[in-house]
Amino acid sequence: MAKGNFQPALADVLVHEGDYTADPRDPGNWTGGKRGVGVLKGTKKGISAASFPNLDIKNLSDNQIADIYHGKYWVPIRGDDLPAGVDLSTMDYGVNSGVSRSSKDLQRVLGVGVDGRVGPVTLLAAKRADPRIVIKGHCGRRMSFLRSLAIWNTFGKGWSRRVAGVEAKALSWVSSKAQLEADAKAARDKAVAQGGGAAVGTGSGVGVDQAPDMSGLPLWAIVAVVAVIVAPLIIRAIVNAQRASALAKAAKET
Template sequence: MNFDQAFDRLINHEGGYSDDPKDPGNWTGGKCGAGVLKGTKYGIAANTYGHLDIKNLTLEQAKAIYREDFWDIAGQAHPAVKFQLFDAAVNHGHANAIRILQRAVKVADDGAWGKVSQAALDAMDYQDVLLRFLGHRLKFWASLQKFDTYGRGWTNRGAENLLLAAEDN
């Protein structure tokens, strides 16, 4: 799987422009009512990219951000695992995505990818990593305070990623 293939998959999970005031990611301050309500488009959110004109962001601009900021956040991994990590990094942020992968490979989940994490990943069958990663990701979503509001969408994303993992298997 290369970046273009992963992006084509991932962008199906990300919607167009949204300025839901109940979503903290839509605010430049990262909390509802904090900063400016700039919204989210193609998964690029105001809380992280407050300097951008989110409403007028193009798909090509979003793709460039994904390549630079989200594609290679950990060491070497099977392409199926790499896609899942990429999707999680966009959805949850780098550190949370790495923590989820670290839980999947049974090492301390400090959010920093290093030699110990990579060795644990290399020692496991990628299919086991995929299942464990997706399981831990579902648990992560369920632990979030906004699950009652956004959980249906997150669960659908998780289900689609399970189906993609089966294709990649």
């Protein structure tokens, strides 16, 4: 079985994965992988009937769940060989969005060749790098990918909360209490600044001379301009507020 941080990493991943569900509207709950096809077996702790049609999903044991996560995620990312914290961020991203995508973004942060396979070059670069910088960069790239998805507006808040929690937990494995407190303050300051920027974008809380002049535009154009200016700032403010909360919690627990 695994060595290193597999057990604590798995425990953190499973915090974000639900218990047993069998929603017939979800294609992942059917053995055929399509809604209404095959047998409705459900999903448990992120393990779906679509991916494992021959398993009794509802009655999966803790050992079965651990074996699946170990073989499908931990081994491919070379979790036993990655530095502490980096192993968690890489595993959780892989569970959420695929091992290849997670590995590619890790390689981009490390500045090595991008092929989606964690090999000797990637491992050497990871071991030489500052794990705090790698974790933050990796989680930042993960957030950028998630925000690019068409279903971000539906699931974005939950996704960003998960990434914030994983980042904080991963950093707590390689950081002092003081470092985590500083990280929390930096994230909180960013959230405040971005929230203020959103207010400026709407013209609220500022003088008339500071607000953008859109008097000559039709209403639909004004709404579109404000949305383009404000929406990204609001999203960033929410993300950084979530990060600040998760990092502050991690600091208290350190």
